[in-house]
Amino acid sequence: MTVRVVLADDQPLVRSGLRVLMADHPDLEVVGEAATGAEAVRLVSDTSPDVVVMDIRMPGMDGIEATRLITAGPATARVLVLTTFDEDAHVYGALRAGASGFVVKDMALDDILAAIRVVAAGDALIAPGVTRRLIADFRGRPAPAPERSPRPVEGITEREREVLTLVGRGRSNTEIAEDLFITVATAKSHVSRLLTKLGARDRVQLVITAYEMGLVTPR
Numbered sequence: 597m598t599v600r601v602v603l604a605d606d607q608p609l610v611r612s613g614l615r616v617l618m619a620d621h622p623d624l625e626v627v628g629e630a631a632t633g634a635e636a637v638r639l640v641s642d643t644s645p646d647v648v649v650m651d652i653r654m655p656g657m658d659g660i661e662a663t664r665l666i667t668a669g670p671a672t673a674r675v676l677v678l679t680t681f682d683e684d685a686h687v688y689g690a691l692r693a694g695a696s697g698f699v700v701k702d703m704a705l706d707d708i709l710a711a712i713r714v715v716a717a718g719d720a721l722i723a724p725g726v727t728r729r730l731i732a733d734f735r736g737r738p739a740p741a742p743e744r745s746p747r748p749v750e751g752i753t754e755r756e757r758e759v760l761t762l763v764g765r766g767r768s769n770t771e772i773a774e775d776l777f778i779t780v781a782t783a784k785s786h787v788s789r790l791l792t793k794l795g796a797r798d799r800v801q802l803v804i805t806a807y808e809m810g811l812v813t814p815r
Contacts, residue, residue: 599716602628602643604636605651605678617705624709633662640671646716648675652690660689667694676715696798697721719799751793759786763799764806
C-alpha cells in the first residue's frame, strides 16, 4: 500500500529534500506541497493524503491552526509535525490540535520517512528531544502539593493505571512489558484498552492524559 503524503513547509529546500528522498521509496508518494497552513488545509481536501508532514512556523495560518482544522474536519489524514529545537512553546499546542507525531528537522531523513510510515499505520511517534519540550511545557504550570496524590483516572484498572504512567514516561510496549513483567502482547492490549476507555486518538493523547492526571510529573 502506498502512503500518500502532503509536505507543508515554507522552506522549499526542506520540501525538495523530502520529495527527492521519497522518490526512491515506492511505498511513499508526495501528492502535494504547501508553503502555508492554509494551502495545507486546501490540499488535504483536494488530494486526500494519508499523512501531512507539517511545519509549525509558516506565514499566515501556522501549522498548529492548520493541524486543528485538518484533524477536526472529515479528512482521515494524520499530521506529523516537523519541528525545530527552538519551538518549545508550540509543542503542546500542536499536540492539543491533534498532531499524531513529532520529528525534528535535524533527524536523519530516513528516520523522518520511518516516522511517516509509523503515523500512517495509525500509531503515534514523538522524537525524544520533542518529548523533553513537552515536559518543559508542564514545568511552567503550578506543581501539585507534595502531599497530594495524583488525581484518580475513572474507569480504568490499577494495572491500566500503571501502564498509562509508563506510557507517559515514554516507554514503548516492549519496555512496559519488561517493567511490569508481562508479555508484549499483554502490554499492547492494555494500551489499546486505555485508548478506548479514555477516548484517546493515539499514544500521544495518552501521554497528555498521564501528565494532566498527575501520574507523571516533570523532573
